[in-house]
Amino acid sequence: MKAKNWYKPFLLWFWGLFFGGLLVAFLVIWLISKGALGYLPPLEELQNPKNTFASEIISADMQSLGRYYRYENRIGVQYTDLSPDLINALVATEDARFYKHTGVDFKSMFRAILKLGRAGGGSTLTQQLAKQLWSPRANNIFERAMQKPIEWVIATKLERLYSKDEILLMYLNQFDFLYNAVGIQSASQVYFSTTPAELKIEEAAMLVGMCKNPSLYNPVRHPERATNRRNTVIGQMAKYGYIDEATRDSVSALPLVLHYSSVDHKQGLAPYLREYLRVVLTAKEPKESDYSEWNQQQYKLDLWQWENNPLYGFFEKNRKPDGSKYDIYQDGLKIYTTIDSRMQRYAEEAVNEHMQAQQKSFFKELKKKKNAPFSRTLTQTEIDGIMNRSMRQTDRYRAMKRAGASQDSITRAFMTPREMQIFTYDKGMIDTLMSPYDSIKWQKSYLRCGFMSMDPHTGHVKAYVGGPNFAHFQYDMCTKGRRQVGSTVKPFLYTLAMDEGMWPCETTVNQPITLLDANGNEWSPRDTHDKYRGDTVTLTWGLMNSSNWISAYLMSLFTPEQLVKIMQSFGIQGQLDPVVSLCLGPCEVSVEEMVDAYTTFANKGIRTEPLYVTRIEDNNGNIIGSFAPRTHEIISETTAYKMIHMLRAVLDHGTGVRVRFKYGITAPMGGKTGTTNNNSDGWFMCFTPSLVSGTWVGGEDRGIHFDNMAEGQGASMALPICALYMQKVLADQDLGYSPTEQFDVPIWFDPNEGCK
Secondary structure: OHHHHHHHHHHHHHHHHHHHHHHHHHHHHHHHHOOOOOOOOOHHHHHOOOOOEOEEEEOOOOOEEEEEOOOOOEOOOOHHHOOHHHHHHHHHHHOOOOOOOOOOOHHHHHHHHHOOOOOOOOOOHHHHHHHHHHOOOOOOHHHHHHHHHHHHHHHHHHHHHOOHHHHHHHHHHHOEOOOOOEOHHHHHHHHHOOOHHHOOHHHHHHHHHHOOOOOOOOOOOOHHHHHHHHHHHHHHHHHOOOOOHHHHHHHHOOOOOOOOOOOOOOOOOOHHHHHHHHHHHOOOOOOHHHOOHHHHHHHHHHHHHHHHOOOOOHHHHOEOOOOOEOOOOOEOOEEEEOOOHHHHHHHHHHHHHHHHHHHHHHHHHHOOOOOOOOOOOOOHHHHHHHHHHHHHOOHHHHHHHHOOOOHHHHHHHHHOOEEEEEEEOOOEEEEEEEOHHHHHHHHHOOOEEEEEEEOOOOOEEEEEEOOOOOOOOOOOOOOOOOEEOHHHHHHHHHHHHHHOOOOOOOEEEOOOOOEEOOOOOEEOOOOOOHHHOOOEEEHHHHHHOOOHHHHHHHHHHOOHHHHHHHHHHOOOOOOOOOOHHHHHOOOEEOHHHHHHHHHHHHOOOEEEOOEOEEEEEOOOOOEEEEOOOOEEEOOOHHHHHHHHHHHHHHHHHOOOOHHHHOOOOOOOOEEEEEEOHHHOEEEEEEEEOOEEEEEEEEOOOOOOOOOOHHHHOHHHHOHHHHHHHHHHHHHOHHHOOOOOOOOOOOOOOOOOHHHO
């Protein structure tokens, strides 16, 4: 009787607690579903989770050049882009009953409780996705316990809104695999240099293994631990029938092989181009008040770009359907460029090969200079002025100035040696003891360069290199930098003459000449062809040998204003002073503008503006911007044929002949070398019927240069980059540039017609 009395109250308490617990649980879940307990995302947010995706820059041959992202390097992929092995590994390891539950797997959860977590945590993939998207990091076990029921409710709602495939896709796109590899696309690239679709079983298993704890199973820092975890995943795939035992055993025996490449916007192909596009696409409308008085020319250039270039300020000028701005860092845009990744690689290889050799020669000359890296032609006052300006532009100087340091204390700090790292070509970054002042001089001792190559018919820019090394020399000498062009300006003058009815075969006497400027002052250019003084020569000879006397002769036939006008029609946008000396190239022009201008010769008198981007898509694949080439008829076809004849002679017999005898390039080509006063700037422009390229090489400051003409002229400083590049391009048959392609000059054209 006593036992019976004990049993009845026990049952009452047990069932009371049980049903009471169920009631409380249902009440809590109901309150959560109504948003009364904790944060429950609204339906709109559940339907459109706020994922941020990096924007991707893609080459013309569909290779990824890089990405723009603010916090997370995440690229969204489609379910069809995922390897089946990846899906199977994820389900087998993280949620074997994924296709059977509706967001919460109570069977697995109760099993985990009974076995105290030894059978897994009981969380479904859908719950894990809910945690990734909407659960902040918990500070303690109690906060985490409160988050669990909220995740159950979110998971259930997700299962109603999305298919199983969509949930798997969101999970893989969301997961952080470390090293700026957020999402499966980035992880596949960072760890294995491949795509999610091409992942092998063992690679997919390793990445899925990281989902349990990416830091614990980090394959870079803990390869043995990651391998063991990978094999556990492979075992799970066999356990649930996704692979057979033979495959399990063979794949598990494979070593862990990574093709790891860290994500850094300073690395990879075309870093200068990627930075140029970022700045251009996100540019705001120029306001004159934002430009200092000395920088008004830049304001005019930027304003012209804003008004005429659809790519400039694209994200300011174009909005989303809802009226908000596009964000290049998190909207998952795809920016399709005209760059060919193979040609870009050839260009970077050519720059690296030549600049390293050139730098060795320059260092050899600097050893003989007291004020290295500056030229002997500079006074100490001039050197001090350059160095003082450079010091004031450093972060160190600005920080000390903001802190209230006196000029004397700042100067002492710059003169005091300290441990630092400096860049070298042969050894990379090295540790040394050097004063900040000397480190500035060391940085200045490295020569800079700019190179660009484009299709003259379509305007597609195929290769773009803004300097010798983006990580250490980030100033872009392709579009941003402007330097004196020297003799590469002469074809514009000769074009003016040819367009006015002159012919390449016409003759004049090669002799000194004196012109009067607008103020009546005499101007007499120097020339290096004194041994031909008094000879009767053709205009072709004059351009072929870059004769200053012949250029001055042609200048005497026209006004400086005429030369300015035709140069502007060629696309030269910078300041052009209408002076007689303009015929020798004292004006400052960018590499981009020069390459743009020279397309006129290869394209029958029609100039084609550079085109960097063909289209931009949003993260759903919708085209939000498309771009077409823009052309301008500059000269007649006959004038273009005359110029092709003369510019080919430059490479076949003139100042650019080393393209032939040293580099063995036999393809029909035209071009022009250029060297400015004191060898401060070396230029080379060249073109085939289907490709126009140009390069500049020089010091950061005009006072830094070779003092000897042999190494300082454009044929030595700049020509080799174009030549090495063309060697590689013409040798690659897959690119379609034939070394036998001829210029489309009609049979009837005779360059000697005007002299008969």
